[in-house]
Amino acid sequence: METLSSLLFLLLTVHSVSALKCYVCASGTSNQECIKNTQDCQAPLDTCMTTVGTLGSVTAIVKTCSYSKLCTSAAASASVESNGDGVQVTCCNSHLCNYSGAASVTLHRWLMVLPLLLITLLFRQNT
Template sequence: MLLTFVILVFLFSPVTSLQCYVCSSSTTNEECNQSSQSCQQPLDTCMTIVDTLGHMKAIVKQCASSATCKGAASTASINADGNGNTVNCCNYDMCNLSAADSVEAQAALLLLSTACVLLLQSH
């Protein structure tokens, strides 16, 4: 009964746009996190690209489709000198605060979701 109620709440909740930090070619994460945007469909992912060349960094944050972000992430690479680029994808509001925070927050959210499902199944 409770599980049915939870599912119905999620199915009939109002759909809201994903909110992402956005910037183009900022040199620091703090500078990059000054502005946010509501992503319009089919853009369902916050994408962060960090290009590194020596001591210089260029950070780009934007809304993207999941397929575009995953494709970019699959071709990203860093060489032995630390030069190259990284691409991080996430899909909850303001998750692209920083690449490390995104990974940690995604792991915590996954653990919380799993715990809720297990708890609901045990009743």
């Protein structure tokens, strides 16, 4: 009987572990575009990361699963000038926490890769 009680106790206290779920978007021009797709982050990816690059009236948004340390480093290095130009990185770690983003604007092709280049450069500096 004691074994059955112990087993029942374990079943009641064990929580199912599920992967972190983030919104993902490779190169959106609006937040509405970037909240259409979700992804289960595979371990060890433990953070939802949103990168918003702005240059004048042009904005590019990237949402992805990331490593906490990489996201935090990118967020600390990102900056936005007083006129609004620059790159902003936000990190969060709860399901679908990277919901918000930028308003719809026109996107130039070369700017789509700007956030990805920044992330790559930051990653290379940390390794």
